Amino acid sequence: MKPLERFETERLVxxxxxxxxxxxxFAAYAQDGNAYSYAIALKDSEAVIGMIALHPDxxxxxxxxxxxxxxxxxxxxxxxxxxxxxxxxxxxxxxxxFAVCDMENFASxxxxxxxxxxxxxxxxxxxxxxxVSNEPRDSYIYSIVK
Numbered sequence: 001m002k003p004l005e006r007f008e009t010e011r012l013v014x015x016x017x018x019x020x021x022x023x024x025x026f027a028a029y030a031q032d033g034n035a036y037s038y039a040i041a042l043k044d045s046e047a048v049i050g051m052i053a054l055h056p057d058x059x060x061x062x063x064x065x066x067x068x069x070x071x072x073x074x075x076x077x078x079x080x081x082x083x084x085x086x087x088x089x090x091x092x093x094x095x096x097x098f099a100v101c102d103m104e105n106f107a108s109x110x111x112x113x114x115x116x117x118x119x120x121x122x123x124x125x126x127x128x129x130x131x132v133s134n135e136p137r138d139s140y141i142y143s144i145v146k
Contacts, residue, residue, distance in 0.1 A: 040067065040080050052080050054088070060096035061088050065111075072107065081115040089146045098143040102129060109140055117142035 007014040017025070040050040050067035063084065067077050085097045100123060101108035113119070120143055125136035 038080075038084075040065075040076065049076065050080075052077075052084065054084065056094075059093060060098060061094055063097065063099040065099075075114075077111045078114040081111055081117075085115055085117070085144050089144065094146075096143055096145045098141060100126065100139040100141050102127065102132070103138045103140055104132075109142070112142040115144075117144045 005016050034055065036054040036056075038052050038054075039048045040052055041048045049071045050065065052063065052065040055062040055064065063081060065077055065081065081099070088094045088097050097117075098120075099112055099117065101112070103122065109119070120141050123139045123141050126139040128136055
């Protein structure tokens, strides 16, 4: 399947992001007040290969991440999750760092395990992934605590 590059609705245009969209994306939501987003860049070239976000909620922080496909399987995301989880748990007010993944996303589950997180259980019909299904899907929840 090759998705179309552009979709139009009555009120919207959905299109492939362009480089000149970056300032608007950053201003609109990538620096949202309740989330802290970080670009994941290769140290030698500063090339951006993914993003990771922190979603604080009182004494706990949720993590969300995405990585460009050519960089899968190289340990980059485990490295990013580990450094942020460790830093977060050093903060006196944070007691729990957690993340969820689709139950069929074995690579993401493995990232969390390698970063020291423990699988706590299953969240039934927890997330939507329109590229996979029109129905809510079950998720694993992982955490690391102090």
